[in-house]
Amino acid sequence: MAMQGKLRLGVNIDHVATVRNARGSAYPDPVRAAKLAEASGADGITAHLREDRRHIADVDIERLMAALERPLNFEMAATAEMQAIALRHKPHAVCIVPEKREERTTEGGLDVAGDEGRLGEYIAPLREAGCRVSLFIGHERRQIEAAARIGAAVVELHTGAYCDLHYEGETAKRDAELEALREGAALAHSLGLEVHAGHGLTFETVKPVAAMPEVVELNIGHFLIAEAIFLGLGPAIKEMRRLMDEARAA
Numbered sequence: 001m002a003m004q005g006k007l008r009l010g011v012n013i014d015h016v017a018t019v020r021n022a023r024g025s026a027y028p029d030p031v032r033a034a035k036l037a038e039a040s041g042a043d044g045i046t047a048h049l050r051e052d053r054r055h056i057a058d059v060d061i062e063r064l065m066a067a068l069e070r071p072l073n074f075e076m077a078a079t080a081e082m083q084a085i086a087l088r089h090k091p092h093a094v095c096i097v098p099e100k101r102e103e104r105t106t107e108g109g110l111d112v113a114g115d116e117g118r119l120g121e122y123i124a125p126l127r128e129a130g131c132r133v134s135l136f137i138g139h140e141r142r143q144i145e146a147a148a149r150i151g152a153a154v155v156e157l158h159t160g161a162y163c164d165l166h167y168e169g170e171t172a173k174r175d176a177e178l179e180a181l182r183e184g185a186a187l188a189h190s191l192g193l194e195v196h197a198g199h200g201l202t203f204e205t206v207k208p209v210a211a212m213p214e215v216v217e218l219n220i221g222h223f224l225i226a227e228a229i230f231l232g233l234g235p236a237i238k239e240m241r242r243l244m245d246e247a248r249a250a
């Protein structure tokens, strides 16, 4: 089984913008957070421009594109509006996520198998523009196989259910979910997909995911921004990095 070098950490700065928008102020600035994340060891920055602009705004994406030294992973729903924005900015990576207005966060993975024809056509111009296209999906075999068929470069496996089960004390179900994620990562890798993972990861839950040899990138946001209240953003990122490296080395 191939081990592809160091595990990358993508820091999602959406919730810096959530705090800013709560008061309609100019601060805290997500671009400042992104620069601090870069200086603290983030390998990339992730930002989700939601259809309702509840956190990241269009101008944040413009400023991130101009300010970042590390790659931007632009998260978006598969809409015509977002495709046009992505094609205008041509970020390093585009991660397609499902989006529902009423959800608090991205609650499930994308139904690639159920929307294969449309999604295949949707990602083609993004691939041609040089963006590394990632699909945010669950660990189900049919979703992973569909992602490979439509030519995605990457799948990001949704770790939200695993993290929820951990905090609910459902140890047996959590371990079964982890096993399913492990199998999904191995299947995706065997089909030539690059494997990422993320959602809900914390200091307590990151290690078993970081230890999966096929996973080459984790995208982590909400917990790091929350922990920044107590530790500061730089130290929170450094601690996450340390735990990831420890898990990887074991």
Ligand code: PXP
Pocket (backbone or CB within 6 Å): 012, 014, 048, 075, 095, 097, 105, 106, 136, 156, 197, 198, 199, 200, 201, 219, 220, 221, 222, 223
């Ligand atoms: N990966 C994807 C595709 C996401 O949509 C999100 C949440 O925006 C994350 C990772 C990060 O999740 P969290 O903020 O819970 O760490």
